[in-house]
Every structure is written in C-alpha cells, then in structure tokens.
Ligand SMILES: Nc1ncnc2c1ncn2[C@@H]1O[C@H](COP(=O)(O)OP(=O)(O)O)[C@@H](O)[C@H]1O
C-alpha cells in the first residue's frame with residue numbers, strides 16, 4: 171500500500187486534479203491520498219492558504235470579510251465546475267467557511283488555525299467526491315475521526331504517539347481514503363495546524379501509521395535538485411538521498427519537502443519518493459536510510475534566510491562554569507530555540523530564526539545578559555542567511571571546508587560563522603543575506619558543475 175501526497179500545485183485547478191485522479195487510478199496500491207489546499211496556478215497567483223490567512227485577519231480586525239470569503243469560495247467553484255461536479259459541493263464549502271468565520275475570536279491563534287485548515291479540509295471533500303464521480307470509490311476522512319491527535323502548539327503542532335495506532339485502523343478500508351493534510355486535533359478536540367508546508371507531515375504520519383510500502387510526495391518538479399532551481403540554473407537532479415541528508419537540506423531551504431515530515435518515515439524505515447504530478451513517469455528522487463555511494467562528497471547545497479545572531483563577549487568567559495547554560499536559559503525563558511552556538515575563548519554567538527524575536531524581547535534579553543551574566547558586549551545582528559553544504563561522503567573527504575571557504579571568498583563575501591555538524595554530514599556558513607544567491611551559485615559550480623550526478 172502506498173500513501174500519495176499531492177501538494178498545492180498538484181491540486182491548484184481542475185486540470186491538475188484530473189492528473190491526480192489519473193495517477194491514483196494507474197496504480198491500485200495508491201490507497202491513501204493526502205491533499206493540500208489549492209496552491210498557485212501561476213507564479214503571481216495566491217495559494218488558498220494565503221487567501222484564508224487574509225480572510226482570518228480581516229475577520230479578527232472586524233473588517234468586511236465578504237470579498238475575501240468569495241475569493242476563497244470562487245477557487246473551489248472554478249475547480250468544481252472544471253471537474254463537472256454539482257455546485258452543491260461549493261455551497262457546502264461556503265457554508266463551512268461562514269460557520270468557521272462566526273466562531274469565537276477570543277483566542278486568535280485558535281481562530282486562525284481553524285480558518286487555515288479549511289483549505290485542505292474542503293479540498294479533500296471536493297477531491298473525494300470527484301474520485302467517486304469518475305468511478306474511483308473514495309472516502310473523505312476527517313483527521314479527528316481518524317484520531318490524528320496532536321499537541322497544543324498553534325501553527326506548529328506535532329503528532330502524539332497514539333495518532334499512529336489510531337490511524338492504522340484505516341488500513342482495511344476498501345475505498346480510496348482522501349485525507350486532508352496540514353492539521354490534527356488535540357486530545358481536547360481543538361484543531362491545530364502544522365507549520366506552513368505541513369501537508370507533507372500529514373502524509374508522512376499516515377504512511378508510518380499504515381506501514382506503507384512507499385510514501386510518494388507529488389509536487390511540480392521532476393526531482394529534488396542539488397540546489398534550489400530558482401537560484402541555480404538547471405541544477406543536477408538527485409536520484410537517491412538519505413533521510414539525514416534530506417533533513418539537513420529541507421531544514422535549511424529545500425522547500426520541496428518539509429524537514430519535519432522525515433521523522434515518522436525515518437523511524438519506520440519507509441522510503442519516500444518525490445515525484446512530479448506533471449510528469450509522473452519520471453523516476454523522481456528516492457529518500458532512503460542508506461544509499462549507494464557516488465563520486466561526489468556533496469549531495470546538495472541549500473540556503474535559507476531569516477536568521478539573527480546574538481553576540482555576547484566577556485573577558486575570561488572560558489573560565490566561567492555555567493555561562494553557556496545561563497545564556498541559553500535566558501533564551502529558553504523567552505521561548506526561543508537556537509540553531510548554532512559558535513564560540514571563541516571570550517565570546518559566543520547564538521544563531522536563531524529571526525521570526526522568534528520582537529524588539530521588546532531583544533531589549534529584555536540584552537538587559538538580562540548584561541545584568542545577570544555581566545557580559546561586556548551584547549548585541550543582536552539581523553539579516554543573515556545560512557548556507558549548508560550536505561553530503562554523507564563529507565566525513566571522509568579532506569579539504570572540503572577549505573574548498574567551500576575559498577569558493578565563498580571568490581564572491582567577495584564575508585563569512586560570519588562556520589559550523590561543521592558533529593555528524594559531519596553538513597557544513598554551515600553564516601553570511602549576510604545580500605550575498606546568499608551569489609554564494610549558492612559559486613558553491614554549486616565548485617562542487618557540481620563539472621560532473622553530472624551518477
Ligand atoms: N532543491 C530543490 N529541489 C527541487 N525543488 C526545490 C528545491 N528547492 C526549492 N524547491 C522548490 O520547491 C518547489 C516545490 O515545493 P512546493 O512549492 O512546496 O510544492 P507543492 O505545491 O507540491 O507542495 C519547486 O517548485 C521548487 O521551486
């Protein structure tokens with residue numbers, strides 16, 4: 171049995187959904203279909219999830235929501251029309267959305283999560299009706315009924331262990347299960363969404379729960395490329411990649427697959443295949459526990475922006491027992507997670523995602539580090555990118571860091587931080603955001619340009 175997840179671009183309009191039906195029909199083992207909300211139909215288009223966020227924000231600010239609501243409903247109307255479905259399904263969707271809009275806004279996060287999740291929920295209802303209408307008996311399954319229980323983190327929920335047992339009972343269904351991605355329910359029955367891009371996570375949870383032979387992730391590219399194709403021209407395709415390589419790359423910018431989606435399949439050893447809805451016969455990229463070695467030490471290079479650095483210096487810091495712990499505790503108390511902590515004798519930098527910071531938090535953190543840890547220089551710097559070079563072959567390849575640093579120096583950019591992960595499958599460089607793209611291109615030509623991936 172396979173679980174096939176179709177991303178936003180694969181379900182963006184009627185034409186795409188017809189391709190999805192053909193793909194599912196072509197292989198009877200595709201019994202579980204996880205769907206996203208309709209995504210972009212063209213570059214300048216808006217995803218339904220973004221339209222829903224606009225709608226939720228308008229409602230919270232007591233603005234007139236009618237136009238924004240119609241923007242969403244019209245996307246489904248257009249799809250239903252193109253698929254030859256009865257318009258009644260759109261009336262059901264509109265009614266559902268109006269009910270959600272009228273719910274209490276006293277807890278803003280809860281309200282927004284509930285509106286956002288309707289994108290996937292209503293699309294799953296629509297797609298299962300379409301499957302049935304073309305002779306593919308299908309059943310929409312709500313994550314609450316299926317028991318996809320999650321913890322109570324708004325906009326970034328995580329599945330609880332019992333979710334897997336609950337969902338496993340769906341194995342015996344004789345119909346194709348159409349499951350909405352992106353959200354689950356707490357034990358108390360509160361809806362919570364995953365992080366953006368989180369339908370990948372739902373697919374992985376379902377695949378692990380039903381012990382699928384394969385988790386297929388259908389998107390709009392033939393494979394995972396060695397670098398972001400929006401920055402590097404025609405990057406090489408990756409045939410096979412390990413879970414840990416993919417985790418490192420997804421976390422740091424390979425938006426094609428959500429990094430958190432790797433955990434459930436990794437734990438159960440289920441292989442993943444990234445495939446193209448627009449070209450399903452292409453082999454795609456396989457994500458596996460172990461892959462055959464190739465000649466290259468580097469598998470991929472990713473880049474992501476939105477990082478800030480907290481710089482702290484204090485003379486004789488190295489002699490002070492507990493300094494690092496106390497510093498990180500201050501961040502913990504501000505609910506901030508960190509990514510890297512490169513340090514010298516008398517200084518330490520803490521690198522974190524900037525979205526966790528507010529001007530007030532920054533002032534509080536600086537005050538506490540000065541007053542409680544008696545540091546001499548404490549300041550934040552923003553607008554950094556992390557460029558991560560990843561490959562299983564890196565740990566037995568000498569001179570790789572030197573090659574990467576030399577390539578970066580050719581761009582004239584300054585390296586703010588270097589961090590070699592202890593697993594030695596990754597090497598991260600902190601650079602100013604303005605240099606991100608040119609560094610990515612230079613590193614790509616250093617490690618990939620002369621040879622084709624085998
Ligand atoms: N290294 C990479 N390999 C392939 N695609 C990538 C990579 N990095 C970024 N992408 C982008 O990811 C996109 C697919 O992911 P996403 O937009 O989330 O699709 P979906 O709508 O299927 O969920 C591709 O169109 C591509 O622009």
Ligand SMILES: N[C@@H](CC(=O)OP(=O)(O)O)C(=O)O
Nearest residue numbers: 177178206219366367368369
């Ligand atoms: N629709 C949600 C969840 C998701 O996974 O979407 P997509 O498959 O289009 O990346 C989002 O936009 O974040």
